[in-house]
Amino acid sequence: DVSRDLDESLLQDFMDAVDNKKIEGFLRDLTKVPHMATSAGDEATVEYMMQHWNDQESGLDQAWRQNYVVYLSFPDPKKPNKVTVVAPNTTVLHTAREREKSYGPDQDDPEVVQPYAAYSPAGTPQGKLVYANQGKPSDYMLLNKTLDLRGTIAICRYGGAGRAEKAINAAPYGVVGVLVYSDPLDINDGLMSDSNETYPHSWYMPPSGVERGSFNTDYGDLLTPYLAAKESTYRIPVQNITGIPPIPIQPIGFEDAYVLISQLGGESAPANWQGGFNCTYNYGGPGFKPASQFSNSDVKLEVFNFAKLKNSSNVMGIIRGSVEPDRYVIYGNHRDSWVHGAIDPSSGTSVMLEVTRVLGRLLKQGRWRPRRSIIFGSWGAEEFGLIGSTEYAEQYYTKLSERTVAYINVDIAVFANATLRASGMPSVQNLIFTAAKQVKAPGLESTSVYDNWLRYSNRTSPAYGTVPRVGYLTGAGSDYAAFVHYLGITAMDFSYTYDRTKTKARIYPAYHTAYDTFDYASRYIDPGFTSHQAVARTAGNVLLRLADSLLLPLNVSDYAETLEAYLATALELHQGSAAPPQIAHAIVFLKSAVDLFRSAATQLDQIIKSSDLANEIPLKVRRINDQLMLMDRAFLDPQAFPEKYGFRHVIWASSSSGNAATFPGFADAFARASSSGLEGDWFRAHRQISILSQAINGAAHMLMDGFQ
Amino acid sequence: DVSRDLDESLLQDFMDAVDNKKIEGFLRDLTKVPHMATSAGDEATVEYMMQHWNDQESGLDQAWRQNYVVYLSFPDPKKPNKVTVVAPNTTVLHTAREREKSYGPDQDDPEVVQPYAAYSPAGTPQGKLVYANQGKPSDYMLLNKTLDLRGTIAICRYGGAGRAEKAINAAPYGVVGVLVYSDPLDINDGLMSDSNETYPHSWYMPPSGVERGSFNTDYGDLLTPYLAAKESTYRIPVQNITGIPPIPIQPIGFEDAYVLISQLGGESAPANWQGGFNCTYNYGGPGFKPASQFSNSDVKLEVFNFAKLKNSSNVMGIIRGSVEPDRYVIYGNHRDSWVHGAIDPSSGTSVMLEVTRVLGRLLKQGRWRPRRSIIFGSWGAEEFGLIGSTEYAEQYYTKLSERTVAYINVDIAVFANATLRASGMPSVQNLIFTAAKQVKAPGLESTSVYDNWLRYSNRTSPAYGTVPRVGYLTGAGSDYAAFVHYLGITAMDFSYTYDRTKTKARIYPAYHTAYDTFDYASRYIDPGFTSHQAVARTAGNVLLRLADSLLLPLNVSDYAETLEAYLATALELHQGSAAPPQIAHAIVFLKSAVDLFRSAATQLDQIIKSSDLANEIPLKVRRINDQLMLMDRAFLDPQAFPEKYGFRHVIWASSSSGNAATFPGFADAFARASSSGLEGDWFRAHRQISILSQAINGAAHMLMDGFQ
Ligand SMILES: [Ca+2]
Ligand SMILES: [Ca+2]
Ligand SMILES: [Zn+2]
Ligand SMILES: [Zn+2]
Ligand SMILES: [Zn+2]
Numbered sequence A, B: 001d002v003s004r005d006l007d008e009s010l011l012q013d014f015m016d017a018v019d020n021k022k023i024e025g026f027l028r029d030l031t032k033v034p035h036m037a038t039s040a041g042d043e044a045t046v047e048y049m050m051q052h053w054n055d056q057e058s059g060l061d062q063a064w065r066q067n068y069v070v071y072l073s074f075p076d077p078k079k080p081n082k083v084t085v086v087a088p089n090t091t092v093l094h095t096a097r098e099r100e101k102s103y104g105p106d107q108d109d110p111e112v113v114q115p116y117a118a119y120s121p122a123g124t125p126q127g128k129l130v131y132a133n134q135g136k137p138s139d140y141m142l143l144n145k146t147l148d149l150r151g152t153i154a155i156c157r158y159g160g161a162g163r164a165e166k167a168i169n170a171a172p173y174g175v176v177g178v179l180v181y182s183d184p185l186d187i188n189d190g191l192m193s194d195s196n197e198t199y200p201h202s203w204y205m206p207p208s209g210v211e212r213g214s215f216n217t218d219y220g221d222l223l224t225p226y227l228a229a230k231e232s233t234y235r236i237p238v239q240n241i242t243g244i245p246p247i248p249i250q251p252i253g254f255e256d257a258y259v260l261i262s263q264l265g266g267e268s269a270p271a272n273w274q275g276g277f278n279c280t281y282n283y284g285g286p287g288f289k290p291a292s293q294f295s296n297s298d299v300k301l302e303v304f305n306f307a308k309l310k311n312s313s314n315v316m317g318i319i320r321g322s323v324e325p326d327r328y329v330i331y332g333n334h335r336d337s338w339v340h341g342a343i344d345p346s347s348g349t350s351v352m353l354e355v356t357r358v359l360g361r362l363l364k365q366g367r368w369r370p371r372r373s374i375i376f377g378s379w380g381a382e383e384f385g386l387i388g389s390t391e392y393a394e395q396y397y398t399k400l401s402e403r404t405v406a407y408i409n410v411d412i413a414v415f416a417n418a419t420l421r422a423s424g425m426p427s428v429q430n431l432i433f434t435a436a437k438q439v440k441a442p443g444l445e446s447t448s449v450y451d452n453w454l455r456y457s458n459r460t461s462p463a464y465g466t467v468p469r470v471g472y473l474t475g476a477g478s479d480y481a482a483f484v485h486y487l488g489i490t491a492m493d494f495s496y497t498y499d500r501t502k503t504k505a506r507i508y509p510a511y512h513t514a515y516d517t518f519d520y521a522s523r524y525i526d527p528g529f530t531s532h533q534a535v536a537r538t539a540g541n542v543l544l545r546l547a548d549s550l551l552l553p554l555n556v557s558d559y560a561e562t563l564e565a566y567l568a569t570a571l572e573l574h575q576g577s578a579a580p581p582q583i584a585h586a587i588v589f590l591k592s593a594v595d596l597f598r599s600a601a602t603q604l605d606q607i608i609k610s611s612d613l614a615n616e617i618p619l620k621v622r623r624i625n626d627q628l629m630l631m632d633r634a635f636l637d638p639q640a641f642p643e644k645y646g647f648r649h650v651i652w653a654s655s656s657s658g659n660a661a662t663f664p665g666f667a668d669a670f671a672r673a674s675s676s677g678l679e680g681d682w683f684r685a686h687r688q689i690s691i692l693s694q695a696i697n698g699a700a701h702m703l704m705d706g707f708q
């Protein structure tokens, strides 16, 4: 039936059937062994996904694997990376742990990869140690005022800057190697002792815990920009890779970091550089205190990482749409972890498997087939830079761009038990609210996920008053990146998260360590798996609404609200600036573009409101849906940010100019021009305003039938 | 009615109503005065279009003007450009004509612009003259082997290289100025005398005739790449413009060219450099023969061109679609001329006005409304580089890309009376054939345009046997460029053209001169205007089929035929080369992409054949139509040709490697790598093959419902 709409009672059946015990079971299965990308454990999860998605009673219409040949970086199992303190007479005075301490069989698994910085070059730099805070440009700049950094090794805390940036920012000063660790202040609310404070006694990171990670600034396979990494695809020369550390970098646990930092000489670092150790964080002499046992000693890194082309798999599944099979709702998460990855990513994978199990049953029982097609993606090699999802987006660029209604990402499904967290384009705000109102909050019988969320995080909307705060997908933090920034597809990301009054941890403390296990997840993150269940219900509800609603549940007037807020900030920035007159002129045009967008959105809303869509000709509904679906594509400009790989969306691209809530290209160019005052920089600012005006006008036109 | 299909009897009514006398009337009106872009005459044509498209009895639903502020280049009316021969004692021995000779009131119009090279820099270079044939890179290379070109003025014939290239290619050798002229051999079948051979006695160019033109290699407004040239739009600094002459260049008539060339000293140039003058074309001493009256004299250019931002208008009109208003068929031509522009562009504008008059009557009489929307564009400032159409494409990029079914261009409607000429994507071949079979050939009562065409220009198709040859839109010769190369929209270009056994003229001889007048058109190009009528019927027939057919009349299997032919040439080129092994590997993948495209096309054709579309649900027809409409978009890659402005279509981009009928990026990269043998050049060739494979696979996927 062409005019079939969402069936609310079927939606309720879906939500009722979402089973926390099943999620627990999926998580237990998925986390039996480490499953780093392209490892034997990863292959086992591929087969696990295939088996479930091909199941006769609860599978999808079709499931398949899709391989890419991608450039990954690993430590050498036969020559582990080392960090040592070396006395002038070459005696080794201290050796950092090479593996995290074991508290059970999970950590003993020989497949646990040594902590390392993926894409760090190999090398054995040695030098006097300095403390560089978070490794931000401003940190090295300040440090360089006090010290000669040439030939030094810098130690940084995680946070404040991207992983690779800590080394990229250091190299110009002559730093030869970098160490990075999680400071107990940032990750453990200050706690440090594994005799009673840290895991296995709590969710906190044990002293030997190390956050692994990918150290690159660009996403996707590094050798195949804009091309899907098939076997015969052209690969750029390795020396042309940009955005990776130019000098060796290695992560260590805070127990070793303490040994090094507590002995540092030199002046004491500023207050906001101080971390959680019971010592003063000094800059370094460079090097250690004269009175230290390490006095005059160097720190030496031995990094033996090597890069290799590996076969990485996405597992794809599809439920074909009955009425509009050429419209796709995509739901995805990565499958690969650093170690057992119970929370990252298997909490999300378990949620996805439960969503597909329940939908698969409805499908196989003949009770349901979606109006639109639903595609599920279990992405490979996300941890190395969102590779599987990005290669997929590159391969099917036009098809996905023309047909995809929305992308839903659930990576880490549960960070903590307090509240829903949701991010996405403003057009999905109401859709998320509708879903969140229909799901009960875990542990709170009479409260909805929505009402609970409203208590934890809210804002005042000009249109609606106080509403929960939906975040923006401005970065490249998970697999939504290629969908948002490269394809311009409406996207969302869901999780359950913290009560920020209870912890200041940067992220859940076992993140990317050997402690992110089923034991950890089931004891400290979500005992009973009811937060997982709430996320599955919410994300599944959103998925069904997108797949089955006659009219796409996307609200473009809410997008106008964000554009207006961004414009207001831009106008303020401009008023306080010394911009030349042509900028003022261009900003008037930008304002008129935002006004046109608002009026086009209002008009479309009125057309929708005044139409009896179920009784209109089906092509009218399709036309409106196409307007809603494709509007975001007009925000793409492949010329806008030539220096930012894969960022084409002029509203959501990342910004380096701080947190002002405004258009990123405007913010960055304006900050630069305001600070330099150079004519060429004002030219760039003007260009960004013109790019924005054209994109916003173009998006407004996507909502309009005519041209005037 | 959602399933309404094309009404063949209405189509016949349309064709019957197309009136050669009306076309003649439109042409007479449009050519009363010169109407160079942004001149008073141009403004008069704007109003003329508006008046007709707003007519109560034969107008469109809506018509409006749309302005852009564009960068144009003009000669200084108060200080005309001069070309002189200057003796060593500074005596002026010869002065080239500043205006073309008058044979009637048209040439006397004070608004006739002096012949000039738009975008030539101003300057007064002076030096010894050399003859550089067509100004190709190979011409200057050869000349440079014989002569020291530093400080010389080069004279070139039109043809063989783009206008601007004649100066761009010269500058690296130290040439300081360039003259260009139309050689009688190339334009006049050798004829030269205006006492009985040239206009007003025939269609041939009089001795003082000069082809004006835009001397730039990039299309669109030169100051606003990728941005519509609105008033407040960011403009690049003038010194950053690329693709324009770095040294002054000026066109002259062949009567003055003869005076110069016949006196040149030095060795005689090769046979294929010889033109139609009754003298030997020498290289130049440099400079004139010792025995010449000009011996030891220089040639001096005085070019006073200046550039200015001007307001240029497109006139737009729309007939709204009844069933699918959000699908556009666009029909366009430029409105601006160099002088009176009877043939270029007013022959096409008259044809467009007749098409809109007949459709407008049907519309206003309530007899017809198209299924899809039809947009008409009367573009401004085409002569300066396709500016109006390109700025329009930039402004509405996403909207046009998502909704446009096809673009039809009729610029010069009639070059000559012999046969139809049609170019376009291979998917429109059958559509054009169908239309051409329904139109009778002018002057041949019982022959169709199709049968007549088949006699003049044909090829053997593997699928159909002998068929008329449809050309490809690989260049940027008229306003289809932005639609094909920037937007990836299915496009066509129509005209009536020469019997090549009767003339070798590069183009009709009055092209871009002051002789391209109503008198010229009606006496020598199309007396009776029946060729105009045939073009109006053919293009209108195509337009109606695209606008009204239930199923879009686009054939993707015919596209496969071209891809296969291109692939076969690529395989041959590869077999004869010393390409490294990874290229062979990549070519296998390219072949598999072409195979996938073929099988996807076959499958889609079968789905179409086996469907009773009028009785299917309307969304199925829409789905198939979307597949047909959007397939070409997958061939766009904004990264493919960073050095070619506005060229993104990997099948149709222009190629600089000669005429091999294969993928342009492949052809160019392969030619370069084969000749240099450098590893980096083979990398580039490999990259082009990967870009092609991904685009062709992507296009195949646009034809497929699923992913496997
Ligand atoms: Ca890639
Ligand atoms: Ca422009
Ligand atoms: Zn993750
Ligand atoms: Zn992760
Ligand atoms: Zn023209």
Ligand SMILES: [Zn+2]
Binding pocket: B344, B383, B512
């Ligand atoms: Zn022209």
